[in-house]
Amino acid sequence: MQLSNVRQKKKELHRYDLLFFFFPPPPPSRYVAERSAAATGDETISIPDCCKSDRFSFDETDKTVGIVCPTYSWGLPSIVQEFLEKLTLRSRPSYLWFAATYGTTPGQTGRFAEDILKRSGLTVSAKFSVQMPDTWTPLFDLSSKEKVQRINAAAEPQIDRTIQLIQSRTSGDFMQRKMPLWLAKSVYGIEYPSMRQTHHFHVEDSCIGCGLCARNCPVSAIQLRDKRPVWVKEQCVMCLSCLHHCPKSAIQYGSRTKKHGQYSHFRLS
Numbered sequence: 001m002q003l004s005n006v007r008q009k010k011k012e013l014h015r016y017d018l019l020f021f022f023f024p025p026p027p028p029s030r031y032v033a034e035r036s037a038a039a040t041g042d043e044t045i046s047i048p049d050c051c052k053s054d055r056f057s058f059d060e061t062d063k064t065v066g067i068v069c070p071t072y073s074w075g076l077p078s079i080v081q082e083f084l085e086k087l088t089l090r091s092r093p094s095y096l097w098f099a100a101t102y103g104t105t106p107g108q109t110g111r112f113a114e115d116i117l118k119r120s121g122l123t124v125s126a127k128f129s130v131q132m133p134d135t136w137t138p139l140f141d142l143s144s145k146e147k148v149q150r151i152n153a154a155a156e157p158q159i160d161r162t163i164q165l166i167q168s169r170t171s172g173d174f175m176q177r178k179m180p181l182w183l184a185k186s187v188y189g190i191e192y193p194s195m196r197q198t199h200h201f202h203v204e205d206s207c208i209g210c211g212l213c214a215r216n217c218p219v220s221a222i223q224l225r226d227k228r229p230v231w232v233k234e235q236c237v238m239c240l241s242c243l244h245h246c247p248k249s250a251i252q253y254g255s256r257t258k259k260h261g262q263y264s265h266f267r268l269s
Contacts, residue, residue, distance in 0.1 A: 019066040020087075022047040022080050022218070047083045048218035056086040065093040066166070067113065070135075071100050072238065073195060074107020074179055075188035079218055079237050084116040095169045097126045099162060103134020105177045108184035128162045129175040130155055135240060135263045138200075138254045143261035196238045198231035200253050207250035213242035 021044060047069070050056060069080045076084070096117070100109040110127035117124055133151045134140040142148055165174060179187075198221060209227025214220075221236035222229050229242070229251065243251045244262045252258050 019044045019068065020047055020050070020083070021045070021067075022069045022077060022083075047080055051079055051083055051218075052220075056083065057088040057090065059090045063093060064095045064097075064166075064169075065089065066097050066099065068099045068101075069109075070239075071102040071106045071109045073188050073192035074105060074109070074184040075192060076109055076112050077237050077239065078192075078196065078235075081112070081116065084113060087117070087120065087122075089120075089122065092122070095125045095166075096122060097128065097166055098124055099128040099130065100175070101130050101132045102177070103132065103136065103140060105179050106175050107179045107188065108181050110173065110175045110178075111181060111184075112188075125169070125171045126165060127173045127175050128165070129177070130158045130162060131176070133263060135244060137240065137243070137257045137260035137263070139256070141260045142263050143259065148263065192238075193235070196235040198234060198236055201231055201242075202252055203229055204248075204250045204252065206248040207246075208248055210247065212245060212247065213251060216241055216245065 067080075067084070069077055072078075098110055098113050100106045100113075102109070106129040110124075110129070114124045114127065131151070132155050133142055133148050135142065162174070178184075207228060209224065211224045211229075213229045214222040214224050217236065218239060218241070219233070219236050221231055221233040222242060223232050224230070240253065243253055243257060246262075249258070249262060
């Protein structure tokens with residue numbers, strides 16, 4: 001999929017009052033959200049920014065609200081779960097939708113988000129999923145650019161369909177390739193806490209001490225000490241943004257990521 005096409009799709013997808021998003025790699029998702037908001041006058045809000053600034057209450061929510069995030073271990077990223085648990089919308093949205101990107105399956109991401117929001121008195125009108133390249137390179141191989149391009153191209157009609165349903169404010173569960181709830185709960189509850197352990201990371205000698213990883217960690221789990229990244233928290237979100245955006249591919253997770261490649265359209269700063 002050409003980046004210009006992705007931008008246009010995301011512009012259309014974000015044409016709503018409020019869109020909360022968490023898009024660790026690739027960075028174009030956040031970039032496109034901000035560019036589309038500037039072009040259309042809509043407001044897109046970064047979930048990590050909200051968590052860092054303790055901003056969880058919003059007033060201007062009388063129309064449409066969207067929440068977009070990736071799937072981690074068949075469930076929600078920890079930072080998204082935290083945000084949803086604390087989210088307060090003073091005016092009920094007339095249409096609240098949730099969308100998850102995924103590599104193999106969205107698991108029960110939509111159900112998990114729906115249950116959290118329900119406890120706050122919010123009803124999810126529609127749930128969507130879009131299959132994209134799986135950036136969990138400890139397992140999945142993204143070294144083939146052609147393969148990544150094919151997956152991105154196949155996502156285009158999924159995004160088109162999602163846009164159409166949101167524009168028409170269609171209600172329902174449109175998530176594909178879900179897993180049974182009991183299985184998703186088991187995998188998420190066991191696998192994700194283990195994956196989040198930062199001791200899995202190591203830094204190779206090619207590191208140049210640029211600090212990009214520390215600056216862009218959504219939960220400030222990395223500090224630069226003696227020009228080397230050090231993980232100062234036992235757990236992080238495990239978005240792998242540090243790994244995928246390292247300009248020297250110096251950050252690795254386990255033993256497989258080196259040969260599985262990075263996923264980024266352009267560099268963060």
